[in-house]
Amino acid sequence: xxxxxxxxxxxxxxxxxxxILNCDYTNSMFDYFLWYKKYPAxxxxxxxxxxxxKDKNEDGRFTVFLNKSAKHxxxxxxxxxxxDSAVYFCAAAPGTYKYIFGTGTRLKVLA
Amino acid sequence: DTGVSQDPRHKITxxxxxxxFRCDPISEHNRLYWYRQTLGQGPEFLTYFxxxxxxxxxxxxxxxFSAERPKGSFSTLEIQRTEQGDSAxxxxxxxxxxxxxxxxxxxxxxxxxxxx
Numbered sequence: 001x002x003x004x005x006x007x008x009x010x011x012x013x014x015x016x017x018x019x020i021l022n023c024d025y026t027n028s029m030f031d032y033f034l035w036y037k038k039y040p041a042x043x044x045x046x047x048x049x050x051x052x053x054k055d056k057n058e059d060g061r062f063t064v065f066l067n068k069s070a071k072h073x074x075x076x077x078x079x080x081x082x083x084d085s086a087v088y089f090c091a092a093a094p095g096t097y098k099y100i101f102g103t104g105t106r107l108k109v110l111a
Numbered sequence: 112d113t114g115v116s117q118d119p120r121h122k123i124t125x126x127x128x129x130x131x132f133r134c135d136p137i138s139e140h141n142r143l144y145w146y147r148q149t150l151g152q153g154p155e156f157l158t159y160f161x162x163x164x165x166x167x168x169x170x171x172x173x174x175x176f177s178a179e180r181p182k183g184s185f186s187t188l189e190i191q192r193t194e195q196g197d198s199a200x201x202x203x204x205x206x207x208x209x210x211x212x213x214x215x216x217x218x219x220x221x222x223x224x225x226x227x
Contacts, residue, residue, distance in 0.1 A: 004153075034215070036218075041220065042220050043115070043202055043204075043219050043220045044154065044202070044218045046215045046217065049215070089153050089154070091153070097142070097144070097159050097166070097167060098144070098156035098169075099154070099156065099216060100156070101153030101154050101155070102153050103151060103152055103153050
């Protein structure tokens, strides 16, 4: 039972364009969400988070949007750079300790 | 480097052997987490510690698995009588206490276990 879903296993985008990564969740009680980026042979690195009291959070080139009614969040990367090529994981933090991760989306930014 | 460190990075073992992994968290972090990641999946929560107390264990953590954090600093994860299904990346993370405004988990690079 996958409570956090990333339905696109991979995405290719041209350098300079927008990358949009999507994530859906099933439990309306989830109130905090995070995005992590993972390069090969490294652990996941925190990118950006959002609380359910907001619908948008920005940090430089990265913006996360949350649509609570649709139980959907998305990560926008503008402009995309080749160094952004990595696997991106969406995670929900339903309580005070564990994260529930999606299966990840592999982003490839083409130069 | 003051991030989360894990040792070893890779472990190859034969079925039935015991293995132990070590995690050193970020020094001021009092929470420590273990996750497991298999191919094509995201990390799955196994267990976590607040200081030296183990407060939650996932049902994924069978009785062959045991984790300790003896002095509230580093942690070990031991798998007894390994099975091929235990082959995975074992990730450790640490964080400050949740009561703070921003409680982000910081991950180590993981220990990749291969059971032959």
